[in-house]
Amino acid sequence: MENPIQFVHWLRSVAPYIHAFRGKTFVVAFPGELVMSGALSVLAHDLSLLHALGIKVVIVHGSRPQVEEQLALRNVQPRYHNGLRITDVAALECAKEAAGELRLDIEAAFSQGLPNTPMAHAEIRIISGNFVVAKPIGVIDGIDLQWTGTARKVAYESIHPILNAGALVLLSPLGFSPTGEVFNLTMEDVAVSAASALHADKLIFITETPMMRDAGGTEIRELSNHQAEAVLMSGCLPADAAFYLQHAIKACNNGVPRTHIVPFAMDGSALLELFTHDGVGTMVSYENVESLREATIDDVGGILQLIEPLEADGTLVKRGRELIEREISYFSVIEHDGVIFGCAALYPFPTEKMAEMACLIVNPEVQGQGDGERLLKHMENRARAAGIGKLFVLTTRTSHWFLRRGFIPATVDDLPKDRQRMYNWQRKSQVFIKQL
Numbered sequence: 001m002e003n004p005i006q007f008v009h010w011l012r013s014v015a016p017y018i019h020a021f022r023g024k025t026f027v028v029a030f031p032g033e034l035v036m037s038g039a040l041s042v043l044a045h046d047l048s049l050l051h052a053l054g055i056k057v058v059i060v061h062g063s064r065p066q067v068e069e070q071l072a073l074r075n076v077q078p079r080y081h082n083g084l085r086i087t088d089v090a091a092l093e094c095a096k097e098a099a100g101e102l103r104l105d106i107e108a109a110f111s112q113g114l115p116n117t118p119m120a121h122a123e124i125r126i127i128s129g130n131f132v133v134a135k136p137i138g139v140i141d142g143i144d145l146q147w148t149g150t151a152r153k154v155a156y157e158s159i160h161p162i163l164n165a166g167a168l169v170l171l172s173p174l175g176f177s178p179t180g181e182v183f184n185l186t187m188e189d190v191a192v193s194a195a196s197a198l199h200a201d202k203l204i205f206i207t208e209t210p211m212m213r214d215a216g217g218t219e220i221r222e223l224s225n226h227q228a229e230a231v232l233m234s235g236c237l238p239a240d241a242a243f244y245l246q247h248a249i250k251a252c253n254n255g256v257p258r259t260h261i262v263p264f265a266m267d268g269s270a271l272l273e274l275f276t277h278d279g280v281g282t283m284v285s286y287e288n289v290e291s292l293r294e295a296t297i298d299d300v301g302g303i304l305q306l307i308e309p310l311e312a313d314g315t316l317v318k319r320g321r322e323l324i325e326r327e328i329s330y331f332s333v334i335e336h337d338g339v340i341f342g343c344a345a346l347y348p349f350p351t352e353k354m355a356e357m358a359c360l361i362v363n364p365e366v367q368g369q370g371d372g373e374r375l376l377k378h379m380e381n382r383a384r385a386a387g388i389g390k391l392f393v394l395t396t397r398t399s400h401w402f403l404r405r406g407f408i409p410a411t412v413d414d415l416p417k418d419r420q421r422m423y424n425w426q427r428k429s430q431v432f433i434k435q436l
Contacts, residue, residue, distance in 0.1 A: 134175020149183025
């Protein structure tokens with residue numbers, strides 16, 4: 001191992017995500033292009049890891065290029081209307097053949113178990129069946145789409161017991177009607193319908209499209225569903241990317257908290273998206289995934305994780321869990337997708353109308369993104385709301401940061417009397433005060 005310390009640090013950093021995701025349901029959808037690119041085996045490795053971490057996984061595959069291949073073998077020209085396939089008899093037969101072949105390829109990929117591979121000891125079982133009830137789309141703009149359909153219902157009451165028993169569920173882009181007919185569906189439609197019906201915690205599209213960019217060329221990392229609608233209306237996205245974003249918005253509007261659109265060109269993109277702060281794709285959420293709020297007792301563990309490394313190197317005075325629990329009402333936190341990445345505490349001294357801001361921390365992995373500044377502004381607003389006129393800090397290592405933000409040097413004599421008595425002369429912390 002080239003760098004064991006780095007590995008241990010990384011493994012510890014993903015622990016909050018592992019705790020947050022265990023027992024959750026993820027719907028993972030990918031197009032037929034992923035299989036044609038040879039990336040199916042790698043994706044199976046990554047999804048088996050999610051399964052091993054206690055995540056319930058539903059897989060939805062696409063088949064458009066495979067259907068195109070089957071049509072070409074029959075010398076049949078594919079026909080589309082508004083991006084949807086017109087599924088005549090020949091196209092429906094091709095869709096059936098493509099779905100059957102892909103199902104076998106996917107089952108084979110998850111049946112690997114060679115030693116010294118990510119699939120060793122996995123023993124994953126995949127269940128598929130007639131879980132999707134469909135109906136015909138019908139006639140649009142005078143064009144009969146024939147056996148092209150849309151999902152009407154997903155049999156969540158049958159899927160949940162399978163997931164709870166430890167198996168994966170595989171859904172193909174085909175649906176069945178109560179009259180016994182088979183309809184050709186889009187992968188995106190099936191994925192959104194499944195995620196909505198199962199009340200999935202995440203819908204993840206592993207796509208052939210690159211990272212989304214706005215009209216100015218800036219990467220689009222996170223969007224609320226309302227922001228996503230604005231991007232869609234701007235017309236700056238290529239057609240394929242817009243199609244994915246349209247379905248991501250629909251999923252969020254149907255109650256799915258998070259939808260991710262992740263390019264499969266990057267190795268391990270699904271894992272990087274789920275287990276790193278910034279991810280490698282675009283996340284659409286029903287509401288803003290990052291919140292800056294006052295802390296609760298449930299945040300003690302996350303605060304301790306931030307504080308402990310700085311206590312160990314002497315930057316902060318050591319605090320125990322019991323002290324944090326008693327003082328939790330003084331703390332505010334920045335939470336991103338359920339994980340705490342920053343905190344600060346505000347200790348008031350009402351007699352002098354002063355307050356101490358302490359324990360201002362941002363996770364080193366996400367520093368430089370303005371979270372420290374946001375925490376400072378938040379604490380200043382909390383202080384003003386409490387009638388505080390001056391904010392002071394005691395620091396041994398970050399004096400320049402505070403100087404650049406309007407704090408001026410002061411002395412211990414400038415502190416409130418009670419705080420002067422608690423001053424640690426051994427640490428010799430510098431004092432800075434800011435007039436609010």
